[in-house]
Amino acid sequence: MAHLPILPILLPLITGALLLLPPFQNTMPRQRLLALVSAFIQVIVAWTLLNTANTEGTQLYVLGDWQPPFGIVLVADRISTLLVLLTTVLFAGALLYSCAGHDKGGQYFHPLFMFQVMGVNGAFLTGDAFNLFVFFEVLLIASYALLIHGGGKQKTQSALHYVILNLVGSSLFLFGLGILYGTLGSLNIADMAMRIRELEGGEAILAKVGGLLLLLVFGLKAALLPLHFWLPKTYSSASAPVAALFAIMTKVGVYSILRIHTLIFGAEAGELANIAIPWLWPLGLLTLAIGSIGVIASPGLKLMTANLVVVSAGTLLTAIALQSEKATGAALYYILHSTLITGAMFLLADLIARQRGKAEDRLVKARAMAQPRLLGVAFVLCALAIVGMPPLSGFVGKILLMQAAEETMDKIWLWPLILIGGLLSLVALSRAGTTIFWRTTALAGTEERVHPFEFAGVFILIMASPLMVMFGGELTDITSQAARQLFDFSQSVEALVPQTTQGGQ
Amino acid sequence: MEGIYAFCVGLLTACGIFLALRGRTFPVVVGLTLLSYAVNLFLFASGRLKINAAAVLGQSEQYADPLPQALVLTAIVIGFAMTAFVVILAMRGRADLGNDHVDGRLPDIQARQRNRTLRK
Numbered sequence: 001m002a003h004l005p006i007l008p009i010l011l012p013l014i015t016g017a018l019l020l021l022p023p024f025q026n027t028m029p030r031q032r033l034l035a036l037v038s039a040f041i042q043v044i045v046a047w048t049l050l051n052t053a054n055t056e057g058t059q060l061y062v063l064g065d066w067q068p069p070f071g072i073v074l075v076a077d078r079i080s081t082l083l084v085l086l087t088t089v090l091f092a093g094a095l096l097y098s099c100a101g102h103d104k105g106g107q108y109f110h111p112l113f114m115f116q117v118m119g120v121n122g123a124f125l126t127g128d129a130f131n132l133f134v135f136f137e138v139l140l141i142a143s144y145a146l147l148i149h150g151g152g153k154q155k156t157q158s159a160l161h162y163v164i165l166n167l168v169g170s171s172l173f174l175f176g177l178g179i180l181y182g183t184l185g186s187l188n189i190a191d192m193a194m195r196i197r198e199l200e201g202g203e204a205i206l207a208k209v210g211g212l213l214l215l216l217v218f219g220l221k222a223a224l225l226p227l228h229f230w231l232p233k234t235y236s237s238a239s240a241p242v243a244a245l246f247a248i249m250t251k252v253g254v255y256s257i258l259r260i261h262t263l264i265f266g267a268e269a270g271e272l273a274n275i276a277i278p279w280l281w282p283l284g285l286l287t288l289a290i291g292s293i294g295v296i297a298s299p300g301l302k303l304m305t306a307n308l309v310v311v312s313a314g315t316l317l318t319a320i321a322l323q324s325e326k327a328t329g330a331a332l333y334y335i336l337h338s339t340l341i342t343g344a345m346f347l348l349a350d351l352i353a354r355q356r357g358k359a360e361d362r363l364v365k366a367r368a369m370a371q372p373r374l375l376g377v378a379f380v381l382c383a384l385a386i387v388g389m390p391p392l393s394g395f396v397g398k399i400l401l402m403q404a405a406e407e408t409m410d411k412i413w414l415w416p417l418i419l420i421g422g423l424l425s426l427v428a429l430s431r432a433g434t435t436i437f438w439r440t441t442a443l444a445g446t447e448e449r450v451h452p453f454e455f456a457g458v459f460i461l462i463m464a465s466p467l468m469v470m471f472g473g474e475l476t477d478i479t480s481q482a483a484r485q486l487f488d489f490s491q492s493v494e495a496l497v498p499q500t501t502q503g504g505q
Numbered sequence: 506m507e508g509i510y511a512f513c514v515g516l517l518t519a520c521g522i523f524l525a526l527r528g529r530t531f532p533v534v535v536g537l538t539l540l541s542y543a544v545n546l547f548l549f550a551s552g553r554l555k556i557n558a559a560a561v562l563g564q565s566e567q568y569a570d571p572l573p574q575a576l577v578l579t580a581i582v583i584g585f586a587m588t589a590f591v592v593i594l595a596m597r598g599r600a601d602l603g604n605d606h607v608d609g610r611l612p613d614i615q616a617r618q619r620n621r622t623l624r625k
Contacts (some may be wrong), residue, residue, distance in 0.1 A: 129575055137583045144590060148597075156594070156601040160530070161592055164607065167537050168525060170587070174580055176546040181573065182551035295515035 004052060005061035005076040007045045008084045008121040011038060013175065016114035032099045035110045039092040053081040054478060060496060068497055070145065071189035075127035075496060078482035083124045083255060084335050085246050089464065090343050091117045096242035097347050097457030103152030105239060116142035116245060123252050127496065129187045132256065133173050140166050143249065146242045154237040162234045165220065173217040177496035179210030179435040190496035193263050199268040204271045211265050214278050215257065222253025223313045232294060241351030244343035250313045251335050258320055268489050269398065285417055287314030292421035296428045301349040301361040304428060305342060308386055311421055312338035318414060319401055329483035330400035330424050333476060337393040337468055341385045344461035348378055351437060352487040354448050363432055368440035371450055378458060383429040385465040388422045393468040405488035508552060517543035521586050530595035530605045537591065541584035
């Protein structure tokens, strides 16, 4: 299949368009069926693509046969395909959940959901910096509409912040790209990585400004410390399936930092080597700390989960700042774990909130739930995985990360923060669980039950955690190979640009 | 030419940032628009400023880099769509929240002043 690498982008696009057309347009059951079938196919395609990239090496898809570095390319290597698979699995879970009736809150839920996935997949797969911007916009505009899906004061309020911040972010992205194009004369990421070594003096300073502007933009998406204030409110006010899908969005920022700042501004960049690290390391650690404080200070379960997203973003950014193969491999494992589990937690928080009547997800004494056992077991599994207790995937992820910090100075900073952060999450989550499940009045809250679709969605996402431990060996093989591929300059850069074009400027 | 061009981009950016930092949605939207104008001009300049140079080979003595022009076109389209969206969102915010402040509620001082004028 020569066209396999572009399918993760085309499938959601075509499905999204079909969903807007007659046989599906006005009938919810047909829309759901088509969306679910498409999601299923997407998971299979992503799985095949990962297998292909794993066994046959990086797949380079040259759009319109315009040879790199001139045309747009898609790069399906181990990292990008792994993240595409992650996106589709998360998407499938969130979609199943939404089919229980959450998609009725406003029009065009399913098409928008598809376009969002298309943007995320595109951002992962593209090998062109401007194309990355375009896919960012695709996923953003879908997310703007999804965020206010269902309506309500809170959503409008947080959407206003989110949209304005991201519009400023987009402008900065373009400024950064303009500067980089002006100095490097190329937008193909691999080609930029080759050319950046030749810069010196004034040009190098300009390129540095461009690179740091991009770091600012990706930091905004990934919720790096001073730029993360929008996240808790936005994520906690979004409707459950949307919030679950949004769990992947911070990872898009993290991935872009990985692409741009370890490839282009990596160790091989001459004068501009590792420009992002002096910022990323302390800010990542601070994000981790602030996120943990946010977790313990949250008055509600949704806000707590949103703060857990900040914690995971901080952990990931710190791991990337270590700039080693081992740390990046560990970060990749942690991305898979944290995205799926925080996604599940958002869904679970909504289920819990709906069965508690007026108290919703706030941590106060309230009426008992209709199905405390089912939700309780799910909550315990989720909480254990997030906190990082054995035997679930959070434990493996955190161990891998802590092992990756090899130098003593790194250990001194990283270990206490990860461990204390974990402890704070444990305290906060057990307090939340105790309040929600045990401090109840005798009366049952509502008659609402968990819908089979909802159960299936949450089940898929939570089951990922034990599966990630059971197949931990295979998975860490892939992640460590993916990281090796990224840090091997000849594989991640030189192989992607035809040798004949070098020195052609 | 470069001087005037750079000055214009800088002025637009400065005005855009100033307006984007205001408290009400309308100036913020205008600020974002100005910022996107500045970005478009800036992107255009990333291919170097040339006079009498077509973006097609063989049409003039010198040729201009066509890529920034394509980029600007993309950026304009996207910027336009985003501006339309944020205008609608701001109007919806005005309707849903009852005021046009970006935080969805007036700062305390302003709210108190308004209450006082209402009471009179």
